[in-house]
Amino acid sequence: MPEPIIKVQHISKQYHIGSRERINKTFREALTDAFLAPVRNLINLRRMTRVEEDQSKSDIIWALKDINFSILPGEVIGIIGRNGAGKSTLLKILSRITSPTSGDIRLNGRISSLLEVGTGFHPELTGRENIYLNGTILGMRKQEIDRKFDEIIAFSEIEKFLDTPVKRYSSGMYVRLAFAVAAHLEPEILLVDEVLAVGDAAFQKKCLGKMGDVAKEGRTILFVSHNLAAVISLCTRSFLFDHGTLITGGATEDVVNQYIQDTTEKTKVPLDMRTDRKGDGRVRVTSFSITSSKGSPSIQSGDLMQITIGYTSQYPPSGVNFLVGIYDQLNRPIFFLDSRTTGGIPKNLKQDGYVSCITGPVNISPGPCIVNVAIIVNEDLVDHIPNITTLDIEPADF
Amino acid sequence: MNTFSSQKSHIHIKPPEGFQYVDLREISHYRDLLFFMIKRNIKVKYKQTVLGGLWAVIQPFFMMVVFTLFFGKLAKIPSDGIPYPIFNYSAMVVWAYFSQALSQSGNSIVGEGNLISKIYFPRIIIPLIPVLAGLLDFCIAFFVLILMMCYFHIYPSISSIYLPFLVLLLILTASGVGMVLAALNAKYRDIQYTIPFLVQLWMFASPIVYPSSLIPERYRIYYALNPMVGIIEGFRSALLRTDAFPTQTVLVSSLVSLTLFLVGLVYFKQVERYFADVL
Numbered sequence: 001m002p003e004p005i006i007k008v009q010h011i012s013k014q015y016h017i018g019s020r021e022r023i024n025k026t027f028r029e030a031l032t033d034a035f036l037a038p039v040r041n042l043i044n045l046r047r048m049t050r051v052e053e054d055q056s057k058s059d060i061i062w063a064l065k066d067i068n069f070s071i072l073p074g075e076v077i078g079i080i081g082r083n084g085a086g087k088s089t090l091l092k093i094l095s096r097i098t099s100p101t102s103g104d105i106r107l108n109g110r111i112s113s114l115l116e117v118g119t120g121f122h123p124e125l126t127g128r129e130n131i132y133l134n135g136t137i138l139g140m141r142k143q144e145i146d147r148k149f150d151e152i153i154a155f156s157e158i159e160k161f162l163d164t165p166v167k168r169y170s171s172g173m174y175v176r177l178a179f180a181v182a183a184h185l186e187p188e189i190l191l192v193d194e195v196l197a198v199g200d201a202a203f204q205k206k207c208l209g210k211m212g213d214v215a216k217e218g219r220t221i222l223f224v225s226h227n228l229a230a231v232i233s234l235c236t237r238s239f240l241f242d243h244g245t246l247i248t249g250g251a252t253e254d255v256v257n258q259y260i261q262d263t264t265e266k267t268k269v270p271l272d273m274r275t276d277r278k279g280d281g282r283v284r285v286t287s288f289s290i291t292s293s294k295g296s297p298s299i300q301s302g303d304l305m306q307i308t309i310g311y312t313s314q315y316p317p318s319g320v321n322f323l324v325g326i327y328d329q330l331n332r333p334i335f336f337l338d339s340r341t342t343g344g345i346p347k348n349l350k351q352d353g354y355v356s357c358i359t360g361p362v363n364i365s366p367g368p369c370i371v372n373v374a375i376i377v378n379e380d381l382v383d384h385i386p387n388i389t390t391l392d393i394e395p396a397d398f
Numbered sequence: 399m400n401t402f403s404s405q406k407s408h409i410h411i412k413p414p415e416g417f418q419y420v421d422l423r424e425i426s427h428y429r430d431l432l433f434f435m436i437k438r439n440i441k442v443k444y445k446q447t448v449l450g451g452l453w454a455v456i457q458p459f460f461m462m463v464v465f466t467l468f469f470g471k472l473a474k475i476p477s478d479g480i481p482y483p484i485f486n487y488s489a490m491v492v493w494a495y496f497s498q499a500l501s502q503s504g505n506s507i508v509g510e511g512n513l514i515s516k517i518y519f520p521r522i523i524i525p526l527i528p529v530l531a532g533l534l535d536f537c538i539a540f541f542v543l544i545l546m547m548c549y550f551h552i553y554p555s556i557s558s559i560y561l562p563f564l565v566l567l568l569i570l571t572a573s574g575v576g577m578v579l580a581a582l583n584a585k586y587r588d589i590q591y592t593i594p595f596l597v598q599l600w601m602f603a604s605p606i607v608y609p610s611s612l613i614p615e616r617y618r619i620y621y622a623l624n625p626m627v628g629i630i631e632g633f634r635s636a637l638l639r640t641d642a643f644p645t646q647t648v649l650v651s652s653l654v655s656l657t658l659f660l661v662g663l664v665y666f667k668q669v670e671r672y673f674a675d676v677l
Binding site for chain 2: 015045048049051092093094095096097098099100101102103104105106107108109110111113115116119120122124125129132133136137138139140141142
């Protein structure tokens, strides 16, 4: 077995979150507090950079806790997880922007990180000047940039504006130029964080293509993304993070599946206990079911679907509309129902009740999908439940 | 790729413990970055101004005019036997550079916070950029000093050969104090409010509007602990022949400024690890 290019052992990272603001009840309290504030501020500021031994303290969070893994040269690794899972902290530690609280990492190669495109770009400088500035910030030498200059220009498609200050660029041009510089780095290890979330679809495709090329050249890539489709297409192996711990690592397909399962677990929480609802709740969804028109919970591709939504309203509702969206695993919309366009909801509904609808034959490709429901009253979103339930569409010879 | 194909680089990441040394090899690898950042600093400085580089002269020159009126004419402060305007301007050239370098350097880490939290490079480069970029302004203002010397028919003495050394002391002092302030400022933002009056106080603690000869003889040695005293008096003696070259004062000042530089460097290195976490 070859030697790993990245070896991460017992990495933890501790952050201090600010302590709570205190509220003064009386004028006297406020006055004494104002005089004591500098002392308290000083204590707080000093604590900010100290490693806390007592791990039970309430103002400490562990962005990462005892992370271990190793990566072989040439692997393309996806890192997925919800917001706040510790993905970005991991990249920051690997790229030496911040140091770990404990643990040990060995890297056997030159490393470059792309946590943001266009870091260090100065709006007043021209495209040409920014290429050199950004390139050297990313760790290139001048002669290296000289050599790749024409390639960078060609990739960014901004030849004509090379000597224009970048503040005059459209945001698309800006991003293209920034990515072009970054794409021509030649590190052995490349760390990429969500940079593909910018630019238009065509450019995103180009970026993904470029990353694929880089991977083919045998470089090691760590790719953090919420774009599961991109992770699946690029990465051979993936890690799933949650709340600072490494939940699982393995073949990308399996890890992505587990991630999706973990997120859908939430649907088992009763509707009125869900905390991820949006809207003012004037009218609320109380129950939801989606079955085939024959009443069977399993739906085949091409079935008619019966959707029933129970609701309750604080006052006699009028102008109420219901929206149902079905998304695939990667959160791409595949089916959408909107009673504003379909019609069929009476003007005056009862205060509590059900609405039900039967669709035509729906050609959804087989596989798991996620259902979102929303209620709209006179164009105001009053209730929105993401991921209210999941479906597993079964294949059929429709 | 130079470092890439010829040799494998091994990086070991662990929590920083004990004394942090300055990695000269790494700084040398990033010297192009330092160069382009200095270039950026210079190019951007006078963008969208009408007078551009003239500002490098206008600031010290108008300060000199004001000081000449108030201290030279009204308060009749002595000026070592040479015309007050050039007596003052020779110090203002040095001071304008020093105060700009100091305050920009002191605010540099906070100012480049976005860069520091997004990318790795030797942090020590950041506070050095304004100190080095300011040298161009210094040269412009210095050129005007030469014109004034011609006007007043004052010619430099042989000790002008020490001028590069005095400029080096100036750079060391500005970057040393700049590094300490920049590092402190990252965590304690009180520093950004302290810098303006630190600069002001320091100005009156240096022989800019008055000559060192006003300081009683027995306190001169303590006075020289302010490195700006040696630098400014050295400048005056070399260019304006105010007095014999103040070797003793310059020596004390050199020691102090070298110490300041080393203290700045060491302190900065010890605390740079947490910059990304507090910015």
